[in-house]
Amino acid sequence: MESTKTKILKLLRSEKGYLSGQELCEKLGVSRTAVWKYMKQLKEEGYQIQAVQNKGYCLVDVPDVLGESEIKSRLTTKWAGKEVYFQEETDSTNTQAKKLAEEGAVSGTLVVADCQKKGKGRRGRVWESPKGSSVYMTLLMRPDILPQRASMLTLVMGLSVAQAVQKILDSEKCTQKVQIKWPNDVVLNRKKLVGILTEMSAQIDYIEYLVIGVGINVNTGEFPEELQDKATSLQAELGHSVNRAELIAQIMKRFEDNYAIFEKTQDLSGLLEEYEAVSANCQQPVKVLEPGKEYTGIARGINKMGELLVEREDHRIEQVYAGEVSVRGLYSYV
Amino acid sequence: MESTKTKILKLLRSEKGYLSGQELCEKLGVSRTAVWKYMKQLKEEGYQIQAVQNKGYCLVDVPDVLGESEIKSRLTTKWAGKEVYFQEETDSTNTQAKKLAEEGAVSGTLVVADCQKKGKGRRGRVWESPKGSSVYMTLLMRPDILPQRASMLTLVMGLSVAQAVQKILDSEKCTQKVQIKWPNDVVLNRKKLVGILTEMSAQIDYIEYLVIGVGINVNTGEFPEELQDKATSLQAELGHSVNRAELIAQIMKRFEDNYAIFEKTQDLSGLLEEYEAVSANCQQPVKVLEPGKEYTGIARGINKMGELLVEREDHRIEQVYAGEVSVRGLYSYV
Numbered sequence: 014m015e016s017t018k019t020k021i022l023k024l025l026r027s028e029k030g031y032l033s034g035q036e037l038c039e040k041l042g043v044s045r046t047a048v049w050k051y052m053k054q055l056k057e058e059g060y061q062i063q064a065v066q067n068k069g070y071c072l073v074d075v076p077d078v079l080g081e082s083e084i085k086s087r088l089t090t091k092w093a094g095k096e097v098y099f100q101e102e103t104d105s106t107n108t109q110a111k112k113l114a115e116e117g118a119v120s121g122t123l124v125v126a127d128c129q130k131k132g133k134g135r136r137g138r139v140w141e142s143p144k145g146s147s148v149y150m151t152l153l154m155r156p157d158i159l160p161q162r163a164s165m166l167t168l169v170m171g172l173s174v175a176q177a178v179q180k181i182l183d184s185e186k187c188t189q190k191v192q193i194k195w196p197n198d199v200v201l202n203r204k205k206l207v208g209i210l211t212e213m214s215a216q217i218d219y220i221e222y223l224v225i226g227v228g229i230n231v232n233t234g235e236f237p238e239e240l241q242d243k244a245t246s247l248q249a250e251l252g253h254s255v256n257r258a259e260l261i262a263q264i265m266k267r268f269e270d271n272y273a274i275f276e277k278t279q280d281l282s283g284l285l286e287e288y289e290a291v292s293a294n295c296q297q298p299v300k301v302l303e304p305g306k307e308y309t310g311i312a313r314g315i316n317k318m319g320e321l322l323v324e325r326e327d328h329r330i331e332q333v334y335a336g337e338v339s340v341r342g343l344y345s346y347v
Numbered sequence: 348m349e350s351t352k353t354k355i356l357k358l359l360r361s362e363k364g365y366l367s368g369q370e371l372c373e374k375l376g377v378s379r380t381a382v383w384k385y386m387k388q389l390k391e392e393g394y395q396i397q398a399v400q401n402k403g404y405c406l407v408d409v410p411d412v413l414g415e416s417e418i419k420s421r422l423t424t425k426w427a428g429k430e431v432y433f434q435e436e437t438d439s440t441n442t443q444a445k446k447l448a449e450e451g452a453v454s455g456t457l458v459v460a461d462c463q464k465k466g467k468g469r470r471g472r473v474w475e476s477p478k479g480s481s482v483y484m485t486l487l488m489r490p491d492i493l494p495q496r497a498s499m500l501t502l503v504m505g506l507s508v509a510q511a512v513q514k515i516l517d518s519e520k521c522t523q524k525v526q527i528k529w530p531n532d533v534v535l536n537r538k539k540l541v542g543i544l545t546e547m548s549a550q551i552d553y554i555e556y557l558v559i560g561v562g563i564n565v566n567t568g569e570f571p572e573e574l575q576d577k578a579t580s581l582q583a584e585l586g587h588s589v590n591r592a593e594l595i596a597q598i599m600k601r602f603e604d605n606y607a608i609f610e611k612t613q614d615l616s617g618l619l620e621e622y623e624a625v626s627a628n629c630q631q632p633v634k635v636l637e638p639g640k641e642y643t644g645i646a647r648g649i650n651k652m653g654e655l656l657v658e659r660e661d662h663r664i665e666q667v668y669a670g671e672v673s674v675r676g677l678y679s680y681v
Contacts, residue, residue, distance in 0.1 A: 111548075161495050164551040196551070212555070214445075214548050217498040217530070217669050221546070335551050 015085065017041055021051050022086040025062070025072040033069035077232065077256050079127050087262035093152060093269040094262075095121035102144075104131040106151035107212055107226040113153060114214070114222040120155040125261065132228065133210055146246070148229040148257050152268070155222050158279055160215040163223055164335045165319040167197050167211045169275050170225045172284060173267035174207050175199050175291045177260060178229075178247065185251055192293035195312075195321050196335040200293055204245035206230055227264070231257050282317040289314050299323060301333055349419065351375055355385050356420040359396070359406040367403035411566065411590050413461050421596035427486060427603040428596075429455035436478075438465040440485035441546055441560040447487060448548070448556040454489040459595065466562065467544055480580070482563040482591050486602070489556050492613055494549040497557055498669045499653040501531050501545045503609050504559045506618060507601035508541050509533050509625045511594060512563075512581065519585055526627035529646075529655050530669040534627055538579035540564055561598070565591050616651040623648050633657060635667055 020041055024032060037048045052070060056062055061074040081099040088094045096119060103109050103126040110124045128144035156166070175191045178199070182189055192200050199207035206229065213223040230236075230246035232254040247255045274283040281288065289295055294312040301308050301323055310323040310331065321333040354375055358366060371382045386404060390396055395408040415433040422428045430453060437443050437460040444458045462478040490500070509525045512533070516523055526534050533541035540563065547557040564570075564580035566588040581589045608617040615622065623629055628646040635642055635657055644657040647664065655667040 160549075167551060210550065212548065212550050214546065215494075216544065216546050217501060 016082060017043060017047070018051055018054070018082040019086045021048075021055070022060075022082055025070065026075065026086070028071070031065060031068040031071045036069070075256065077254055077258075079125065079257055083258040084123075084125060084261055087258050088265060089262065090265045090269045092121035093265040093272075094123040095119060096123065098122065098124045100124075100126045102126065102128045102130065103149075105129050105133045105226070106149050107133055107210060107224050110151040110153045110224040110226070111212065111214070111222075114155075114224065118153055120153065120222075122153040123150060123261075123265065124153070125150045129228075133226070134208060146230075146232040146234070146248075148227065148231055148261060150261060151224050151226040152265075153222060153224050156220060158220060159218060160213065160220055162279060162318075163211060163213050163215075163220060164196070165275065165281055166223065166225060166272075167209050167335070168193075168195075168281060168288065168315070168319045169271050169284065170209050170211075170227060170268060171197060171199055171207075172288050172291065173271050174209070174227060174229065174264050176267045176287070177263040178206070179291070180263065181247070181255060181260070182251070187251060189250060191291060193288070193291050194293045195315065196319070201247075201250055202245055205243055206245055206247070229260070231255050231260060278317075280317040281315070281319055285315070285317060294321065301331065350416060351377060351381070352385055352388065352416040353420045355382075355389070356394075356416055359404065360409065360420070362405070365399060365402040365405045370403065409590065411588055411592075413459065413591055417592040418457075418459060418595055421592050422599060423596065424599045424603045426455035427599040427606075428457040429453060430457065432456065432458045434458075434460045436460065436462045436464060437483075439463050439467045439560070440483050441467055441544060441558050444485040444487045444558040444560070445546065445548070445556075448489075448558065452487055454487065454556075456487040457484060457595075457599070458487070459484045463562075467560070468542060480564075480566040480568070480582075482561065482565055482595060484595060485558050485560040486599075487556060487558050490554060490610075492554060493552060494547065494554055496613060496652075497545060497547050497549075497554060498530070499609065499615055500557065500559060500606075501543050501669070502527075502529075502615060502622065502649070502653045503605050503618065504543050504545075504561060504602060505531060505533055505541075506622055506625065507605050508543070508561060508563070508598050510601045510621070511597040512540070513625070514597065515581065515589060515594070516585070521585060523584060525625060527622070527625050528627045529649065530653070535581075535584055536579055539577055540579055540581070563594070565589050565594060612651075614651040615649070615653055619649070619651060628655065635665065 024037065024040060034045055034048055038045055052062055052064065058080060059076050059078045060072065061076065063071045063073050079099065081097050084097050084099065098113065106124045106126050106129065113122055126149045129149050132149065171193045175193050179191045182191065189202060194200050197209040198205055208228045210226040211223065214221040230244060232248040233246035234248065236244050271284060275281065277283060292314060295314050297312050298309060299312045308325060310325040313322040313324050313330065315321055316332060319335065323331045323333055325331060358371065358374060368379055368382055372379055386396055386398065392414060393410050393412045394406065395410065397405045397407050413433065415431050418431050418433065432447065440458045440460050440463065447456055460483045463483045466483065505527045509527050513525045523536055528534050531543040532539055542562045544560040545557065548555040564578060566582040567580035568582065570578050605618060609615065611617060626648060629648050631646050632643060633646045642659060644659040644665065647656040647658050649655055650666060653669065657665045657667055659665060
């Protein structure tokens with residue numbers, strides 16, 4: 014069920030001029046006093062709402078406010094983001110999503126935070142998570158797939174994020190292209206823009222739940238010096254800020270659509286073409302670091318199981334599973 | 348560090364006659380009053396301790412008491428059971444172990460309960476867990492192996508339990524043979540004796556933690572009617588009860604030894620011979636139920652990755668992964 018606040022936000026955004034109090038009361042089925050109280054709350058949350066006698070209310074500026082109602086009012090999905098848990102500050106959205114999962118939260122639950130105190134990267138690394146400028150979100154799923162297929166969902170999410178970001182760049186006439194660095198990073202201008210971390214709780218043949226965490230540098234103004242060559246943000250590349258709630262909604266939409274394609278075959282065969290189009294590794298020389306083994310080759314894309322195909326000098330094709338090796342581009346940016 | 352109570356139990360058990368209060372004080376470095384207090388506690392827990400003036404203390408009967416000290420005083424392992432958490436009653440020892448893991452518990456932590464309220468079987472099924480007669484335990488591990496190799500640890504545990512139980516049967520001159528029904532049951536007299544449930548929390552290429560839950564019907568007197576043909580207990584087969592704490596200690600010892608062999612190659616190659624010796628499936632006709640596919644064949648043992656090898660009529664060998672199919676013996680008992 015949509016909350017009244019979510020409905021008010023939707024109505025205000027869709028209205029070019031003023032929306033009278035009377036109209037709002039009728040559409041929402043609440044009293045004038047209730048409308049007035051909601052408007053007060055929204056103003057407190059940072060929305061710039063003008064109230065003019067005999068005309069009504071008008072949203073004069075759509076600020077980059079993150080919050081449950083703001084996100085919900087923009088979602089157009091069936092299940093991805095069915096429940097939204099927003100926190101100003103949290104340890105890590107993955108940790109929160111796992112807790113909710115243990116308590117029985119439904120598949121499609123989305124956890125979003127404005128700030129993370131213990132952001133997680135792969136293998137327990139720390140993920141820098143400053144306040145008020147980035148997207149930290151985790152989607153909880155209970156997919157009926159085998160645990161060994163879970164890694165493919167990292168790629169489905171990577172593709173979804175890349176597509177959503179590319180759409181923003183295109184609409185702003187920005188000519189830059191978003192790329193995916195297999196398996197779990199999204200890069201822009203050869204710098205890291207997005208990191209994805211998938212975790213699951215599983216039995217041998219059964220996923221109890223899976224969480225896909227996404228961290229995106231959206232409106233990050235400046236990076237610490239040691240990261241300036243390695244990381245970028247949408248704001249840094251576009252020159253202006255981007256609405257985070259809308260970006261989240263766009264990613265959820267893309268993910269839901271891509272997942273429907275994945276689900277048909279339980280592999281990536283239906284998404285390979287789109288994935289190749291945004292792959293940073295494709296046709297690039299790479300170095301594969303396997304325990305006790307190291308070799309170079311040319312990345313030739315991925316197969317339907319999400320494995321990176323690397324052509325060696327003798328033209329043999331190696332299938333590289335995300336888990337077993339670390340892959341480095343021969344250029345430093347990947 | 349061993350607790351004083353654990354030390355007292357060890358001393359009492361190793362002493363054939365009486366152990367004087369003076370001797371106990373010296374060996375433990377505590378006062379007479381302290382010794383007296385510990386004896387009082389032990390009696391309350393069910394130990395039958397005789398105290399005779401001028402002679403000292405004597406453990407006249409070693410009852411089947413489950414408890415932290417009782418288990419610890421019998422463990423001879425290096426890491427398996429490093430920490431023991433005992434609860435009279437719990438929801439499920441797997442659930443408890445996972446909670447402890449999230450809170451940072453060390454690899455080797457062992458959770459034991461006398462009774463489970465929400466015992467778990469595979470795929471969310473219920474596991475019957477009555478009080479005072481069975482072993483419900485979960486070993487927490489943080490192994491440095493790939494998630495897709497985790498299923499092999501179910502087999503390592505199955506083998507360890509089968510070996511420990513067989514040793515008891517042998518020492519009692521019982522001629523019955525324990526068998527493993529691939530992948531996660533141990534059977535005796537063609538009936539289920541033990542169930543094993545492995546769960547893990549993992550990233551794509553990294554196991555955060557893994558819990559191996561073991562449920563054993565030890566001194567179960569009678570089973571509900573619908574289970575009488577399907578389940579058995581050690582007591583039912585031997586005609587008398589078995590000390591559960593000692594059984595736990597024996598299993599931990601076997602597991603630690605077997606795991607050391609597993610760890611060298613990160614597969615089952617060093618344990619195949621022992622596994623085949625106790626396999627219920629080996630050389631037996633089986634039916635393999637794969638989604639959309641069903642066939643019969645003869646089970647020819649497992650390979651080093653723990654997959655069941657099934658020879659079909661045309662002599663092709665299928666490698667059956669624990670997760671992907673359900674295997675039924677053509678005879679009803681497996």
